[in-house]
Amino acid sequence: MTRIGGDVVVETLRALGADTVFGLPGQHALGLFEALRRAGDLRVISGRVENNLAFAADGYARARLAADPDGPVPVTPLIVSTGPGALLTLASLQESRAASVPVLGISSQVPVAGLGGGRHGYLHELPDQQASFRDVVKSVHVVRRASQLPTALREAWTSAATAPYGPVWVEIPQDVLLGPAGIPPITAVSAAPPALEPLPELVTAVAELLAAAANPVILAGGGALRSGAHAELLALAEAVRAPVVSTFGGKGVFPWDHELSGRSWLEDWHTTEFLAAADVLLVLGSGLGELSSNYRGFAPRGRVIQVEADLGKLESNYPGLGIHADVRLTLQALLEWVPMRASDGRAETAVAGLLSRVESRLAGQDLAVERKLIDDIRAALPDGTQTFWDMTIAAYWAWSAWNPEGAPIHTAQGAGGLGYGLPGALGGAVTGRPTLAVSGDGGAMYGVAELATAVQHGLDVTWLIIDDGGYGVLREYLTDAFGHTTATELARPDFVALARSFGVAARLSSPDTVGTDLAEALRTPGPSVVVLPALLKLFAPTHLEQA
CATH class of the missing domain: 3.40.50.970 (Thiamin diphosphate (ThDP)-binding fold, Pyr/PP domains)
Structure with missing residues (x-):
């Protein structure tokens, strides 16, 4: 059979590591679904409504991240059609962006001749479809020729898998998907997300602050969970004897019943005050947004250190020492510098007191x-x-x-x-x-x-x-x-x-x-x-x- 552009897409996804695709067919996307049928070795999960299918792709990626935080980043392909099908995914992709979930959205487009004006009368035509996605996803990648497909998909996959993870979007016209491939079969495409390492000077400064702190506390957010920093967070908390409170998005990154676990009652004022009273508060992978700050009631009285992979979130809500880096890599670097602090029971007592106050409030x-x-x-x-x-x-x-x-x-x-x-x-x-x-x-x-x-x-x-x-x-x-x-x-x-x-x-x-x-x-x-x-x-x- 003559290879078409859709075959190049499927070959590239397979080479990048995909084994499952979430997809809902549409008129302009037929070339993609024919290619999936021909390949036969990618599992295709269909759905009834595009926004639900995008949520399902999100859920698949989250489940894989939770099950294997040390494994490869589970970038999850989502394939939908042009116009209404694509637009229905927007609210779901907003959730994936907010929660740093690596979904690779791929949509068809009207034929190349109809692009740019929105006046050619094609079914599902939009004046500028990609503009609808530009401020929702991490990056948008536009293809106009079949030879551009492997590189565009590799760039999109890399973007989704680079900290902070997130959804990306690739747009491919119908005639590119149905037309001749024009290039040999693709078998060896690889993506290498760059490591977002902390600056060494900032690591040293944080280590010094933690070593000198009398009452250090750690707030672990979704970025800590997504980076797979479970072991490193436990090691650091035990080294500096710092209680750990988790945000709602960070639940599971620190042992729930550990003696240093303040758990995640972030809508409780006792917890808010517990965080505010720290002389050094190390915030890992949280932007300290509305929920994590108890609806902006949080008012830190000590030094705030914020480690965040999303550059725009650094100090966006609270001033502090901002470190633009992956949480896990930052903790690995810190563990080489922070001294071990012997337990004197104060941190454990403080955590027990916090949980007791929370329990008393609920019991009342x-x-x-x-x-x-x-x-x-x-x-x-x-x-x-x-x-x-x-x-x-x-x-x-x-x-x-x-x-x-x-x-x-x-x-x-x-x-x-x-x-x-x-x-x-x-x-x-x-x-x-x-x-x-x-x-x-x-x-x-x-x-x-x-x-x-x-x-x-x-x-x-x-x-x-x-x-x-x-x-x-x-x-x-x-x-x-x-x-x-x-x-x-x-x-x-x-x-x-x-x-x-x-x-x-x-x-x-x-x-x-x-x-x-x-x-x-x-x-x-x-x-x-x-x-x-x-x-x-x-x-x-x-x-x-x-x-």
């Missing part, structure tokens, strides 16, 4: 149902289960309370859009590991069509839908702010019957039986749904005047 509120639910969900999961959470009240609890050891947590709190839970979990399940998705009834309706995807691909996903009859988080926010709600109450289907109509096993649960029901569903191969009618509450954080 009527939150037994919510706390039991998180405990029951966690206890039901087999070791190694990947969990994916939508923007729902249970997820807000999980940000703080979830123990991620043996059950990594992936949430949409980077960009905060609805609909991540099920499609993200479908991507996680493609890795071959059991997955749990957690959604509210509002978020569930965004991705319910992907139950068909779960069935079609035989994916081992258990979906917990917590049905409170509306957008629960927004209901609380509006009520607290104005005493009334608007547009938060929702008509919804019988989720059990709907799931069964897809051929998915489903059951109605209760707060008393949800742990048992989830455990049974997780033991059953293939997709399953557990529906829990429950009206949950957010916890009330302690404010400054109450601390």
Whole structure:
């Protein structure tokens, strides 16, 4: 058969290391999907809606990162068609960008003759499709001839895999995909992301500050987790006897039950004050944004050191000593300089006191149902289960309370859009590991069509839908702010019957039986749904005047 441009794309992806592609066909992308059929050795995961498919690609990459932080960066190809198909991925790619997830988006385009004006009358035509992606993804790569394909894809792959990881976009016209390849088969393309190493002078300065600190504290963010800095962070914390608090995106990078673990109650004012009281606060892979700063309430009283791979985030919210570098490489360098500090028990006592204050605050509120639910969900999961959470009240609890050891947590709190839970979990399940998705009834309706995807691909996903009859988080926010709600109450289907109509096993649960029901569903191969009618509450954080 005559090789076409689509074959060059598939050959290049295979050479770069791809083994799985998430794709949804469209008129202008037919050359790509024919090439995938011809190749036969790349697994193609389809979907029902492009934004869900992009979430699934994101979930696949996150699951692989969590399972093998020392392995190659799992750049994940996502293939969609022109115009509407491409644009539907934007909100999902915003989440991937915010959470530093390496997704390689590839879209078709109208034929080359129709580019540039948006007036040629092609189906799906846009005046400037790439402009829609330019401020969402890390980089945009445009192809106009088949000979440009290997280099453009290599550059895009390198960009996605360079710290900070993130989504990238490649645009290829229809006639390039369908036309003759014009170049020999591609078998030896490789990408070499540059190492983002810290400047040695800055490493020395940080080591001196940590050595002299009387009360050092570490805040570990998503950048620490993405860089695979688990071992180095543990070694540094134990060397300088520094308590470690994790951001919501950094959960899992430091042992949950370690004597120096302050865990991740970042919406709690006791934790905010604990961080603020440090004479040296080492911030690893966090921009100290809205959530990590307790909605800008954080006011550090000591020296802030910020290690961040995203140059634009350095000192963007708080002044300090900024180091533009990969977290893992920075910690490796620091460990050569910081002296070992003998434990005098002060750090351990401080951490125990912090967790005791958090517990006392929670115990003073009527939150037994919510706390039991998180405990029951966690206890039901087999070791190694990947969990994916939508923007729902249970997820807000999980940000703080979830123990991620043996059950990594992936949430949409980077960009905060609805609909991540099920499609993200479908991507996680493609890795071959059991997955749990957690959604509210509002978020569930965004991705319910992907139950068909779960069935079609035989994916081992258990979906917990917590049905409170509306957008629960927004209901609380509006009520607290104005005493009334608007547009938060929702008509919804019988989720059990709907799931069964897809051929998915489903059951109605209760707060008393949800742990048992989830455990049974997780033991059953293939997709399953557990529906829990429950009206949950957010916890009330302690404010400054109450601390």
